[in-house]
Amino acid sequence: KQEVTQIPAALSVPEGENLVLNCSFTDSAIYNLQWFRQDPGKGLTSLLLIQSSQREQTSGRLNASLDKSSGRSTLYIAASQPGDSATYLCAVKPGNTPLVFGKGTRLSVIA
Amino acid sequence: NAGVTQTPKFQVLKTGQSMTLQCAQDMNHNSMYWYRQDPGMGLRLIYYSASEGTTDKGEVPNGYNVSRLNKREFSLRLESAAPSQTSVYFCASSELGYAGYTFGSGTRLTVV
Numbered sequence: 326k327q328e329v330t331q332i333p334a335a336l337s338v339p340e341g342e343n344l345v346l347n348c349s350f351t352d353s354a355i356y357n358l359q360w361f362r363q364d365p366g367k368g369l370t371s372l373l374l375i376q377s378s379q380r381e382q383t384s385g386r387l388n389a390s391l392d393k394s395s396g397r398s399t400l401y402i403a404a405s406q407p408g409d410s411a412t413y414l415c416a417v418k419p420g421n422t423p424l425v426f427g428k429g430t431r432l433s434v435i436a
Numbered sequence: 437n438a439g440v441t442q443t444p445k446f447q448v449l450k451t452g453q454s455m456t457l458q459c460a461q462d463m464n465h466n467s468m469y470w471y472r473q474d475p476g477m478g479l480r481l482i483y484y485s486a487s488e489g490t491t492d493k494g495e496v497p498n499g500y501n502v503s504r505l506n507k508r509e510f511s512l513r514l515e516s517a518a519p520s521q522t523s524v525y526f527c528a529s530s531e532l533g534y535a536g537y538t539f540g541s542g543t544r545l546t547v548v
Contacts, residue, residue, distance in 0.1 A: 368541040428478035
């Protein structure tokens with residue numbers, strides 16, 4: 326059974342800092358990996374989708390990498406801002422079955 | 437705006453009551469999903485529909501039923517609500533295969 330772990334569970338950083346969120350998964354046989362953002366009381370917003378054949382994806386200040394063989398992905402946020410405060414969720418697609426989610430990292434960026 | 441629409445946004449039920457959560461997408465996606473989100477548990481899959489006319493159980497299907505009404509709509513029914521079903525329910529959709537998921541804004545359900 327695929328399991329997804331996100332470390333740390335919570336993170337507090339000062340504004341302007343570069344930071345890395347970690348995601349690991351137990352079975353490397355995945356189709357893709359998706360990073361989401363969730364604001365309190367809201368739905369999930371897709372940030373980046375990395376296919377299994379890709380090593381990284383970038384969108385603005387966000388960069389996600391994927392090392393399928395080691396079962397790891399990282400989400401890099403450059404020059405963090407208070408508006409980046411949210412919970413970040415990592416999810417993997419294990420073959421023809423639906424996404425499996427980690428429990429998320431709750432990020433607070435302090436002005 | 438194109439996307440996934442869930443109704444209602446909030447609901448309070450008494451134990452034993454029934455209700456149906458509605459989900460519709462206008463992106464012509466083939467696959468649709470229901471997840472529940474609980475504190476400390478993350479998102480867990482309840483049921484999914486890989487394509488119109490098919491449904492499959494996920495990780496936590498007990499106490500729920502689903503109907504894929506057509507390609508756009510996928511409903512989740514609680515026949516006899518229990519306090520353990522207090523949760524936030526999310527519907528999502530995707531194309532088959534390699535595409536990402538799009539989520540609705542959720543239904544916050546409280547069973548008292």
